[in-house]
Amino acid sequence: MLPVTVVCIRAGAVVADHRTAANQAVAVEHGVTGLSDLVALRDALSAQQSVEEFDVRFAQLGTTRAAASLFVGVDLSSQVVPARARADHAIASLGSGSPVQAGALASLYADIDGGGISPTEAVQRFGALIEVSATAVASGLQQLQAQAQHPPLVAALDSLRASSDVVEASMPQAIDLSAIWFPAPGETPQMVAAGLARFGASSASYTAAVARLRALGVTSVVGNLTRVEADTEVQAFDQAVAATLLGHPLTEAGAAPDLVKVADAFRGFLTRSALLDGLVATSTAAVRDEARLVAASERSGFVAWAVGGAALALISIGVALWLARSISKPIKDLARYAHDVNEGQLDVEPSLSRNHGPRETRVAFGLITDLVANLQLLDAKTNALAHCDFDDPVLREPLPGRLGRSLESSVALLSGSIVERDQLQTHLAYAATHDSLTGIGNRPAAIREIQAALNRAARTGDTTALLFVDLNDFKAVNDSHGHEVGDEVLRQVAARMTDVLRNSDFVARLGGDEFVVIAEAVVGVADAADLARRIIETVNQPFEIDGFRISIGAAVGIALSLDGPEEPFRLLARADAAMYRAKRHDRSAMEIFDVGMQQELIERDDIESALTAALEDPAGGGLILQYQPVLNAVTDELCGVEALVRWDRPGHGRLAPISFIPIAEATSLIIDLDCWVLARATQQMVAWSAIAKLVGLRVSVNISGRHVLSGQLASHIRVVLENTGIDPGRLGIEITETVLLDDLVEAAAELDAVRALGVSVAIDDFGTGYTSLAHLQQLPIDNIKIDRSFINHLDDRRGRSLVRMITDLGHAIDLKIVAEGVETAEQLDLLKAMGADFLQGFLFSRPLDPEAMSAWAIDHVAAGHQPSTPVA
Ligand code: C2E
Ligand code: CA
Ligand code: CA
Numbered sequence: 001m002l003p004v005t006v007v008c009i010r011a012g013a014v015v016a017d018h019r020t021a022a023n024q025a026v027a028v029e030h031g032v033t034g035l036s037d038l039v040a041l042r043d044a045l046s047a048q049q050s051v052e053e054f055d056v057r058f059a060q061l062g063t064t065r066a067a068a069s070l071f072v073g074v075d076l077s078s079q080v081v082p083a084r085a086r087a088d089h090a091i092a093s094l095g096s097g098s099p100v101q102a103g104a105l106a107s108l109y110a111d112i113d114g115g116g117i118s119p120t121e122a123v124q125r126f127g128a129l130i131e132v133s134a135t136a137v138a139s140g141l142q143q144l145q146a147q148a149q150h151p152p153l154v155a156a157l158d159s160l161r162a163s164s165d166v167v168e169a170s171m172p173q174a175i176d177l178s179a180i181w182f183p184a185p186g187e188t189p190q191m192v193a194a195g196l197a198r199f200g201a202s203s204a205s206y207t208a209a210v211a212r213l214r215a216l217g218v219t220s221v222v223g224n225l226t227r228v229e230a231d232t233e234v235q236a237f238d239q240a241v242a243a244t245l246l247g248h249p250l251t252e253a254g255a256a257p258d259l260v261k262v263a264d265a266f267r268g269f270l271t272r273s274a275l276l277d278g279l280v281a282t283s284t285a286a287v288r289d290e291a292r293l294v295a296a297s298e299r300s301g302f303v304a305w306a307v308g309g310a311a312l313a314l315i316s317i318g319v320a321l322w323l324a325r326s327i328s329k330p331i332k333d334l335a336r337y338a339h340d341v342n343e344g345q346l347d348v349e350p351s352l353s354r355n356h357g358p359r360e361t362r363v364a365f366g367l368i369t370d371l372v373a374n375l376q377l378l379d380a381k382t383n384a385l386a387h388c389d390f391d392d393p394v395l396r397e398p399l400p401g402r403l404g405r406s407l408e409s410s411v412a413l414l415s416g417s418i419v420e421r422d423q424l425q426t427h428l429a430y431a432a433t434h435d436s437l438t439g440i441g442n443r444p445a446a447i448r449e450i451q452a453a454l455n456r457a458a459r460t461g462d463t464t465a466l467l468f469v470d471l472n473d474f475k476a477v478n479d480s481h482g483h484e485v486g487d488e489v490l491r492q493v494a495a496r497m498t499d500v501l502r503n504s505d506f507v508a509r510l511g512g513d514e515f516v517v518i519a520e521a522v523v524g525v526a527d528a529a530d531l532a533r534r535i536i537e538t539v540n541q542p543f544e545i546d547g548f549r550i551s552i553g554a555a556v557g558i559a560l561s562l563d564g565p566e567e568p569f570r571l572l573a574r575a576d577a578a579m580y581r582a583k584r585h586d587r588s589a590m591e592i593f594d595v596g597m598q599q600e601l602i603e604r605d606d607i608e609s610a611l612t613a614a615l616e617d618p619a620g621g622g623l624i625l626q627y628q629p630v631l632n633a634v635t636d637e638l639c640g641v642e643a644l645v646r647w648d649r650p651g652h653g654r655l656a657p658i659s660f661i662p663i664a665e666a667t668s669l670i671i672d673l674d675c676w677v678l679a680r681a682t683q684q685m686v687a688w689s690a691i692a693k694l695v696g697l698r699v700s701v702n703i704s705g706r707h708v709l710s711g712q713l714a715s716h717i718r719v720v721l722e723n724t725g726i727d728p729g730r731l732g733i734e735i736t737e738t739v740l741l742d743d744l745v746e747a748a749a750e751l752d753a754v755r756a757l758g759v760s761v762a763i764d765d766f767g768t769g770y771t772s773l774a775h776l777q778q779l780p781i782d783n784i785k786i787d788r789s790f791i792n793h794l795d796d797r798r799g800r801s802l803v804r805m806i807t808d809l810g811h812a813i814d815l816k817i818v819a820e821g822v823e824t825a826e827q828l829d830l831l832k833a834m835g836a837d838f839l840q841g842f843l844f845s846r847p848l849d850p851e852a853m854s855a856w857a858i859d860h861v862a863a864g865h866q867p868s869t870p871v872a
Helices: 002-063 065-072 075-095 104-113 117-148 152-172 173-181 189-216 217-232 232-245 259-342 359-387 403-431 442-461 476-481 484-501 522-539 566-585 595-616 663-665 668-691 705-711 711-724 737-742 744-755 773-778 788-792 799-810 827-833 850-862
Strands: 465-471 506-511 514-520 543-547 547-550 554-560 590-592 623-632 636-648 653-655 699-703 731-736 761-767 784-786 816-819
Touching: 002 075, 002 117, 002 152, 002 173, 002 259, 002 761, 002 827, 065 259, 075 104, 075 173, 075 189, 104 117, 104 173, 104 744, 117 152, 152 189, 152 259, 173 232, 173 259, 189 217, 217 232, 217 566, 217 705, 217 711, 232 259, 359 403, 403 442, 442 506, 442 514, 442 566, 465 484, 465 522, 465 566, 465 636, 465 653, 476 484, 476 547, 484 506, 484 514, 484 522, 484 543, 484 547, 514 522, 522 590, 547 623, 554 566, 566 595, 590 850, 595 636, 595 663, 595 737, 623 668, 623 850, 636 668, 663 827, 668 699, 668 705, 668 711, 668 731, 668 850, 699 705, 699 761, 705 731, 705 737, 705 744, 705 827, 711 731, 711 744, 731 737, 731 744, 737 761, 784 799, 799 816
Parallel strands: 554 590, 636 699, 699 731, 731 761, 761 784, 784 816
Antiparallel strands: 465 514, 465 554, 506 514, 543 547, 623 636, 636 653
C-alpha cells in the first residue's frame, strides 16, 4: 500500500499543478482581452492628443488645422472621429474596469468641440488620461505575466508588451518631426537642436522596441511587423525620419518646405499608426491563442494524470488485494486443515493450497501432511497391537521423519509391554493354579480338583480318596539350615511324591509343609493306604542338600468320599483330622478317618454353633470374664488385670478357653468373641471407674492373631472406646507370638493403627515362637509376656538363662517384661533379681470374677500397695 499511496500523492500533486496551470492560462486568455482594450484606449487617447498638439503647433506657426490639412493634403480632423470611436468602444468593453470614465471623456470632448478650452489645455487633459491608461496597461501586463508560466505564452505576452511599447514610442514621432521641420518663429537654433535630439531619442526607443519585438519571434506578430515595414507609405515616413536624423530636414530654417515630401511623410505616419493598431491586435490574438493552447494542454495533462493516477491506484489496490488473498487463502486453508487433523479427521485431503501460496504455508502443509501420515500409520500400528496381531506387516513399516523415529520407539515400548503383559498374564494364570515353589498344584487348584473329583465320583459311583500329608520337623530344618534349604526340601518332596503317584492322581501343596493327594476311583481302603505308605516311604528317605543329610518324615491322614453328596472342605477337614491323629500316635504314620474322628468333628460343629448362639445372646449365653491381677515386680503394687474368658455352657458346666477358643479360631467366630470380650471388659472398666481405689485400673485383653490380620482390629477397638469413653491408655491387648510371625508386615501395620489410638500392645507367650531380635524391632509393641513354660523351668540353669536373655533383650529395645505363671516364692525372687518389670500368677491370685477382683484389689491397696505404673 505504501507505493500506492506515494503514487497517488504524486499523481494528485501533478493533477493539481495541471489544474492551476490550466486555470491560469484561462485567466490569461480572458485577461488579455481587457488588456488589448486598455492599449486601444491609451492609443486612441494618444491619437487625439497628437491632433491637439498639432493644433498648438499650428497656432504657434500662425496657421490653422484646416489650412495645414489643405497644405499637406491630409485631413487631421478625420483622425479624430475614429479615434473617439475606438476610445468609446474600449471604455464600453472595459466597463467598470475602465481606468477612464466615459463621463470624464465626454466632458473633455464637449469642452474641445465647444471651444471651451485651448488646445494646450486639451493636450494636458489628454495627457492625464493617457497616463492613467498607460499605468493600467503596465499593471495589466504585469498581472498577466505573473500568471503565465509556459515559455510560448510568456513570449507571446512579452511580444504584446513590446507591441504596446512600439505603438507608444511611435506616437510622438510625427509631432516631434513637425517641430524640426517647421520651427516656430522665435525659436533659436539651439532650441531646434534640442528638438532634434529629443526626436533622436524617441526614434531610438521606437527602433529598440521594434527590434525587441522581432527578437521575441512570435511568428504572427513578426509577420505583421514585416508587413508594416514593407508598406510603401510607411517606408516614405521612415525615409523622412532617417533623413532628418542624418541632418537633412525637409526644410531649412526660413526656407519653404518641400510640401509633397511632408505630406507623404505625414500620410506614412498615419498609415503606420493604423497598421500598428493591427500589430497590437495580432499580439493580443497570439497571446489568446497561446493561452488557449496552454489551457488545453494543461487540461489534457490534468485529465491524463487524473485518469492515469486513478487507474494506477485501482491497479495497485487490485494487486494488493490479489496478493493478500494469495497469502490469506493458503493460511486459512492451512488453519482449517490443522484444525481437522487436530479433530482427529486424518483422512481429510489438504486443499490445493498445499502446492500454492507462500513458501512458509507450503512447508507447514508438508509438515502436517507428514504428521498425518505418521498418525495414520501409528493408528494402524496401535490397532494391530490392540488386536495383538504382532505379525501384522504394518508393525514393521517405519514411521517417516524424525518425529516418526521417536514415535517408533514408543510403539516398540508399547508392543514390548503388551508382550510382557501377555507373558505376565500367562504367568499369573499359571501362578493362580500352581505352587510357585514346587510347581505342583496350589491350594485353590486342590479345592477345585477335589470338587471335580467328587462330582465325577457322584456320577460313576467310584470312591475318591483324599490324602493329607504333613511333614515332620520341617520347622527345625528351616531354623537350622535356613529357608533356602527348607525350600529345596519342599521341592524335592513334591518331586518324590509326583514320582510315586499314578498318572491320574493329583498332588498339590496347601501351604507350609502340608500337601494333599487326590486319588480317584480307589478300590477300597487298602488301595489308598498303599498309596499313603509309598508316600511316607519316599519322604522318609534322607535328602542330600548343600552337603547336608537331612531326614524328615511325614504323617498322612486319609479320608474317603462316602456315598451321597460330598463337600470338598468337609473331606479336607476329615483328612486333616486323621493326619492329626496319626501324628499323635507315631510321627511317621498314617491314619484313616473313622467314626471316632467323625464324633470329634461333630462335637466341634456343635461347639461352634453353640458359641455362635451364645455370642448372639445379649446376656452372653454363659460367657463370662474373669480377671487376673498383674503386679509391679519392684513395688508389688497392682498395676493392671488380664481379662480371661470362660464359658458356663448350659448342660456342659464351665468350659476353659482351651476347649472352645481353638474351635472359634478356625473360623471368623473368634473375631466376634474378641469383640464380645472387648465390649465386656471395657464395660467393667467403666464400672471400676466408679470405685475410688480402682479408678485408673488397667485391663489387657487377649486378641486372636486372625483378628489382627483381618485388618478390622483397630476399628473394632475404636468402637468400644467411643462407646464407653474410657481413657485408651487404660486398655491393652495381648497377641500370641506365633500368629504375629505369619504375616509380619500386615500385623505391624494393624498394630500401629491400634497404638495410634493410645492402646498398648503386648506380645504374649513369648518364647514359643521364633521371633528374632530383628522381628521384635519391627513390631510396634510395648510389652513382652514371657511364656508360662519358661517360668516353670526357672529351677534349671537353662531355663534361667533363657528368661534372663529375654529380659535383657527386651530392655535393650525399651520393652517392659511381664512374667506370667508365677506360682512360687522362689520364682518370684529369681524374676525380681533378673529385673522382670511385672508379675502375674497363681502366687498372687487366680483369675477372679469381677466382684472378687474388686475386693482383692481394694484389699491389696489397703495392705499398702497403690495402683501404679501401667502395664499392657
Ligand atoms: P494366656 O493369655 O497365656 O493366659 C494366661 C493363662 O495362664 C490363663 O489360662 C491363666 O488362668 C493361666 N495362669 C495364670 N497364672 C497361672 C499360674 O500361676 N500357673 C498356671 N499353671 N497357670 C496360670 P486360661 O484362662 O485357661 O487361658 C488360656 C489361654 O486362653 C490364654 O492364655 C489365652 O491365650 C486364651 N484366652 C483366654 N481368654 C481369652 C480371651 O478372652 N480371648 C482370647 N482370644 N483368648 C483367650
Ligand atoms: Ca494372655
Ligand atoms: Ca500367655
